[in-house]
Amino acid sequence: MHLRLGLDIGGTKMEAAILATYSGRDEVLARERVPTQREEGFTNVYKRMIKLINNVLNQNGTSLSDLAGIGIGLPGAVDPKTRQMLNGNTAIFVGQDLPKLLALDLAFSGPIAVANDANCFALAEAILGIGQKHAKETGKTPEQLNSIGVILGTGVGGGLIYQGRVLEGTNGGAGEIGHTQLDPNGPKCFCGRQGCAETFLSGKGLESWYGARFGEQLFALQIFDRAEMMDKNAVLALKIYRDYLDQFMLNLISFFDPDFIVLGGGVSLQPAIYQGLEERIWKHTFIPNAQPRIYPNMLGDSAGVIGAALLVP
Numbered sequence: 685m686h687l688r689l690g691l692d693i694g695g696t697k698m699e700a701a702i703l704a705t706y707s708g709r710d711e712v713l714a715r716e717r718v719p720t721q722r723e724e725g726f727t728n729v730y731k732r733m734i735k736l737i738n739n740v741l742n743q744n745g746t747s748l749s750d751l752a753g754i755g756i757g758l759p760g761a762v763d764p765k766t767r768q769m770l771n772g773n774t775a776i777f778v779g780q781d782l783p784k785l786l787a788l789d790l791a792f793s794g795p796i797a798v799a800n801d802a803n804c805f806a807l808a809e810a811i812l813g814i815g816q817k818h819a820k821e822t823g824k825t826p827e828q829l830n831s832i833g834v835i836l837g838t839g840v841g842g843g844l845i846y847q848g849r850v851l852e853g854t855n856g857g858a859g860e861i862g863h864t865q866l867d868p869n870g871p872k873c874f875c876g877r878q879g880c881a882e883t884f885l886s887g888k889g890l891e892s893w894y895g896a897r898f899g900e901q902l903f904a905l906q907i908f909d910r911a912e913m914m915d916k917n918a919v920l921a922l923k924i925y926r927d928y929l930d931q932f933m934l935n936l937i938s939f940f941d942p943d944f945i946v947l948g949g950g951v952s953l954q955p956a957i958y959q960g961l962e963e964r965i966w967k968h969t970f971i972p973n974a975q976p977r978i979y980p981n982m983l984g985d986s987a988g989v990i991g992a993a994l995l996v997p
């Protein structure tokens with residue numbers, strides 16, 4: 685049995701799980717989730733991280749020496765050479781050498797892989813989530829497919845999967861698609877540019893431009909609810925949102941020519957964003973044969989920890 689430990693470290697929660705692979709099947713054997721409590725600082729969070737790892741190992745009597753490796757998902761871009769987080773909204777992890785610390789403190793000599801959480805999401809969906817379904821329907825294996833995981837959450841993030849593997853890029857920045865521009869005159873983004881995809885398509889972005897345009901501060905969820913009830917402003921906002929999403933998807937397809945795109949994050953739970961989406965964009969793909977599917981995710985919020993485990997070969 686091939687055992688891998690995944691660790692999904694987020695700004696609000698941390699989760700660990702053991703993924704077992706045997707006879708071509710994958711199963712989560714143990715898992716536990718705790719709040720990150722990042723305000724307590726790195727040392728305290730790190731201590732709880734060690735405890736979390738030991739807890740999931742103890743849950744089904746696995747010892748560290750049984751593990752093929754440990755995979756860690758972090759909430760920011762990760763430098764593939766130093767394996768340290770370069771940026772992100774959870775500053776306590778920036779510049780920390782987690783693989784080195786964990787290897788020492790756990791006395792673990794196996795491989796420890798690190799990637800950003802959006803890459804973990806994309807990898808999990810590609811290999812064990814919607815990628816399985818797509819592979820079955822097309823007569824391929826998940827490892828033969830190319831896909832993009834797009835997170836439409838508080839921000840917009842993404843991961844590029846080429847034939848079953850994460851594309852990191854030279855500096856670990858491949859797939860930072862939230863900061864590609866949709867409108868040079870659009871809202872200011874925290875990254876310094878204007879009109880990034882994130883400023884239009886993230887939950888926060890939608891709330892912000894809705895407020896500026898219609899003079900009412902609503903949560904993203906309320907905007908979608910009102911659109912369903914045919915509220916005039918919300919219906920118009922949904923149309924604008926879809927137009928931006930169309931352009932964003934078409935840009936991604938031109939860059940990467942994927943088999944499919946899988947959406948995650950809070951906004952991806954809204955069925956309204958999928959209505960007519962494929963039909964509209966398929967008319968405009970540059971390569972006429974490129975008709976990638978666009979799916980909601982299958983693994984929900986388990987994708988992070990499963991993707992982290994899958995980072996280990």
Ligand SMILES: [Zn+2]
Pocket residue numbers: 862863864873874875876877880882
């Ligand atoms: Zn930006």
